[in-house]
Amino acid sequence: MYPGVVARRKDPAVRTQLIERAAHMLRTREPITLRSLVAGTSMSTMAVYTHFGGMDGMWKALRQEGFTRLGARLAQVTPSADPVRDLTALVTAYLGNALDHPDLYRVMFDANFDLEDAQAADDTLEYLVQAAERGRRAGRYRADTNPLELATQSWAVAHGLVSLVATGPLPRPTLAHGPLLLTALFTATGDDPDRCRQSVEQGWQPGLADD
Amino acid sequence: MYPGVVARRKDPAVRTQLIERAAHMLRTREPITLRSLVAGTSMSTMAVYTHFGGMDGMWKALRQEGFTRLGARLAQVTPSADPVRDLTALVTAYLGNALDHPDLYRVMFDANFDLEDAQAADDTLEYLVQAAERGRRAGRYRADTNPLELATQSWAVAHGLVSLVATGPLPRPTLAHGPLLLTALFTATGDDPDRCRQSVEQGWQPGLADD
């Protein structure tokens, strides 16, 4: 007998190729089907099943990839001395990501969320929570402010705006309401109105409502 | 010859039956396919093509139906002497509709909006615009308030919250953030903070964050 015999292993590169190709096809608006996904490549349809268990698993992995890219974008927001500005910048980065990859953004929130995806969403939310926490410690928000709640509220505002614009009926300039909404939220959470307006304006990167 | 001969007409009842059945299947989470939609009825698959031109047209009509039902629900909010309460009540009705019919709500905002759907969305938004306009005339908001903008902002807040809850990763109690967000928005638009809080609390119908 050969007891410890172990079989051929999955090639992680194949998995990576598949989701990157899927993301690219999503961006170029090509229909993503089992066969179209592997057409022209050296991979066969079975690769989708060995690596994802089927097309549903592939879409799930693609959602995960979307959250990973979103996280990378949020990570690029470097914390400054002004945590209110930072939270605004994070929201702006969130909007920018959704506008740059509207189809991927839709896929991320389209499907029935399962536990794994919810965790991915929570992970990106954590960036906002940290900024909210720093704002509370800096005395910008009331002492009894719950950072998770403020982060969730900011997220809801951002998601509402951008989903109505990126994949909804509202025109792009509607995003210009972002600063007002964020200022209203942060002010209601305890920040000084004038100071808040300045911080939000500094954190609100240009290139969203324009072009 | 028989020049003015006119052919058989479409039976509106068939169209109604189809979309009502589709709405029911959506609610009961049955997969909606061309064949499953007409299975067990006296209608054939061709009915979908004569009345909607295909499944895409059926989905479009279903979206329209969703907006019609939303409009009916918003129409049930009877204006009171307090327009801020009324706007809150409209937002609450919007949330209630989405929570009662989450799958229909998703269909409404899922697909690529075309002109017709955008018009339907605008029509329901008009309810909010009217309430905002009355609030401005009543002196609750600043005189330079744009009712359409305030309505849009209220909509964005409501949509962000409810889409993250009804079809997203956030738990239902997250909706309890609604009053704070609305109060923040209305206060930023000029309403007196204390008075606003009261109005929002009166307009915020129970039975949302609970059960």
Add this chain to the structure above:
DNA sequence: ATACATAACATAGCTGTGCTATGTTTTGAT
């Protein structure tokens, strides 16, 4: 080096999808 159990991979065919083609029936103004 060789054997071989295992799983990745390749291919063909299955069911079910929306849609179209074609024939039949119903309609309603003449």
Add this chain to the structure above:
DNA sequence: ATCAAAACATAGCACAGCTATGTTATGTAT
């Protein structure tokens, strides 16, 4: 009663995702 037109019924098409089955590559133990 006539008959053109459109609604309706049926069958079959291409393509979707998936599964069954045979083949190949792999990595450990001999």
